[in-house]
Amino acid sequence: MSSAPTAFVAALRDELAGVLGLLPDERRQVVAGREFWVGHLHGQEVVVTLSGIGKVAAATTAALLTDRFRARRIVFTGVAGGLGPGVRVGDVVLARSLLQHDMDASPLFPRHEVPGYDRSRFETDGHLADALEQACMRMLGTLPQRLDTAAVVAYGLHAPRLHQGLLVSGDRFVATTAESQALQNELPEALAVEMEGAAFAQVCHDFGVPLAVVRTISDRADDDAHVDFPR
Numbered sequence: 001m002s003s004a005p006t007a008f009v010a011a012l013r014d015e016l017a018g019v020l021g022l023l024p025d026e027r028r029q030v031v032a033g034r035e036f037w038v039g040h041l042h043g044q045e046v047v048v049t050l051s052g053i054g055k056v057a058a059a060t061t062a063a064l065l066t067d068r069f070r071a072r073r074i075v076f077t078g079v080a081g082g083l084g085p086g087v088r089v090g091d092v093v094l095a096r097s098l099l100q101h102d103m104d105a106s107p108l109f110p111r112h113e114v115p116g117y118d119r120s121r122f123e124t125d126g127h128l129a130d131a132l133e134q135a136c137m138r139m140l141g142t143l144p145q146r147l148d149t150a151a152v153v154a155y156g157l158h159a160p161r162l163h164q165g166l167l168v169s170g171d172r173f174v175a176t177t178a179e180s181q182a183l184q185n186e187l188p189e190a191l192a193v194e195m196e197g198a199a200f201a202q203v204c205h206d207f208g209v210p211l212a213v214v215r216t217i218s219d220r221a222d223d224d225a226h227v228d229f230p231r
Contacts, residue, residue: 004072005045007065011053015078051196054171058196062203073210080192081221090157092136093191095167095213097121098198102170122201125210132212136162163191169198175225193221
């Protein structure tokens with residue numbers, strides 16, 4: 001590639017389809033069993049890929065983007081389960097920091113702390129997150145007018161909101177009210193839960209690559225998650 005691209009990543013193909021549809025000249029490359037689409041978005045050089053599901057798959061993809069494709073910044077998008085009070089289906093969560101909720105090397109280290117890093121939270125890039133904040137606010141301001149009435153009613157998208165703060169990741173799909181409440185009690189600042197973001201944050205910290213993560217809430221990570229997520 002002639003210059004360092006911006007990378008756009010999601011875990012599932014449905015989450016990435018909208019981005020791929022905007023690329024006029026993408027070229028497919030396969031590395032380590034993963035598909036990477038290299039091209040341009042609004043005149044800017046980009047690389048688009050699926051992370052895979054879970055932290056290990058995500059970390060491998062993040063390392064390839066930084067080392068093989070020389071990504072100068074990474075934007076991770078997709079869906080997540082809401083945890084925080086008032087974080088509803090259809091809302092958007094913009095991560096300002098990320099944490100692995102299932103990291104536990106205690107008693108050698110405090111729960112959630114990543115050994116060797118002296119921290120449990122990894123911050124996203126402030127400038128990139130600020131730019132995404134503005135984009136999200138513009139999008140949310142016009143979303144109800146761009147959806148048909150039936151969709152607005154069915155999904156309760158009358159006034160979707162943007163939330164910013166802590167996003168937590170772990171290697172399980174949280175889909176019971178008991179699990180969700182346990183996470184809320186343990187990590188009361190957590191806005192939402194997913195399975196890849198914190199792994200990307202740790203790798204981007206290692207490589208010094210700016211990262212932003214923005215997720216739409218698909219479910220409340222509760223007993224109804226198995227219905228709400230695919231819907």
